[in-house]
Amino acid sequence: MDEIGTNKNYIIILLGRRHVKAGFSKKMEPFVILQTSELFSKCVDVLEISENDNTNFSKESDYVTVFKDPINWKRSWSSLIRMLYTDYLMSNPKDYPVILLERPFFPIELSNYIKQILLENYQVPGVKKISEPIVSLFTTGFKTGIVVDIGTNETIVCPIYDGYPIEYNVKIINCGYDDFKKKFMNELFSQYKEKPEEDIIKEISNDLMDDIIFQSGIVNHEFNNNIESNPNITDFTYENLIVKDKYINLVVDKNTRTKPFEIFFGDKAFPNSEVIHHIVLDGIIQVLLNSNIETRKELSQNILICGGLASVPGFERRVSSELGELISNEKILKPLADHFFVTCPPISPFIRSYYGTALMLQHEKINYNFENTNLQRISSKINSKLEIA
Incomplete structure (x- = not known):
């Protein structure tokens, strides 16, 4: 067993449903970011099995992960790891221990399989799995707080005390980037309905739509029923957009820029619209209410928002x-x-x-041990062999 120290270089692999990010611990940003949403959806179904009438928030035990084809999903993810090492990291796996970062609720069978092939096929010196919220919070300089992680399909609210997640109080909210993107696209299509550019807009690729979202998106930072009265938010022009060999200057109006973000705040700024999901802020409130009085104040003093959408101006x-x-x-x-x-x-x-992981490895000596032996069987709430009639 090797203890994590500050004198080595490690490979960090962040496992996500939308992206896999990888690089070396002595660099503060990923060396490579690969999209994996399509790969993930081809391999895995996540099904809700809870019969609880209170649908505001969920727990990990309310869901089951079903792998569609054991042979194909293992082959696909094995190929992804091989591509990381041979095409991007271009390093000898035997030279670097690996830190595997994963979000709460990430399928344990999948992360264990990746851990297994790293140890057995690539013979890395060691592998350690760490929960993302813990290292995200490290960027604040404190070990206690609440991490709100906006993911692809859900938002996870995770309280952490003195470097340890309070697992019984983690909230999963059924609202994520995919829901936001669907609403943004609906608003954009409505804006261009029956206009000459309508057909061009519908041909925009997923990757290009993501870029349009992050270029144009902005959050109305205060409750305001009339976005038109806010002089600080104007229409956005995405210039020289090329779709099907045609050029267009795409104008994203004020409402399209701001309205989709309201799904995270209950759509209450738009009373005529349907509230699609439960609001993220309620998750934070519930975590605080469920915390004991001794830790509640400390948790509330360090609330960290993570995920790509949190980088949009005005969100925090x-x-x-x-x-x-x-x-x-x-x-x-x-x-x-x-x-x-x-x-x-x-x-x-x-x-x-x-x-946060790179920072932790460079500046602290953590009492974590690497696993460098064959994987042991780990019992899981998620049963990949479950058959649903």
Whole structure:
């Protein structure tokens, strides 16, 4: 067993449903970012099995992961790891221990399989799995706080105390980037309905649509029923867009730029629209309410937002603004109104967990041990052999 120290270089591999990020620990940003959403959806189904009438929040035990084809998904992910080493990292696996980062709720069979092939096929010196929220919080300089991680299909609210996640109090909210993107596209298509550019807009690729979202998206930082009255938000022009060999200057109007983000805040700024999901802020409130009185204040003083969408201008400010109002209106939490703080370290939310891992490995000696033996059987709530009639 080798202890993590500060004198070695490690390979960091961040496993996600939308991206896999990888690189070396002595660099503060990933060397390569690969899209894996299509690969993930081809291999895995995540099904809700809970019969609980309270659908506001979920736990990991409310879901089951079903692997569609054991042979194909293993072959696909094995190929991905091989591509990481041969095409991008271009390093000898035997020279570098590996840190595997994974979000809560990531299928344990999949991460264990990746761990297995790293140890047995590539003979890396050791592998250690670490939960993303822990290292994300490291970027704030504190070991206690709440990490809100906006993922592809869900948002996870994870309280951490003194470097350890409070697992019983983790909340999973059924709202993520895919839901936001669907709403953004609907707004954009409505904006161009029956206009000459309509057919061109519908031909925009997924990758290009992602770029349009992050270039044009902006969050109205305060509750405001009329976006037109906000002089700080104007229409956005995406210039020289090429679709099917045609050029277009795509104009994204104020409503399309801002309205889709309201799914994270309950759509309450648009009373005529359907509330698609439960709001993220309620997850933070529930975590605080479920925490004991000794830890509640410490948790509230360090709230960190992660995930690509959190990098959109105004997102963190809006969370802080509305959270203050919600805390003030909650009798038990009202004493926290003057103490809570949404932390915004100067690191892109998209890579905060990776950055935090590199920072941890460079500056601290952590009492984690690498596994460098054959994997043991780990019992899991998620049964990949479950058959659904």
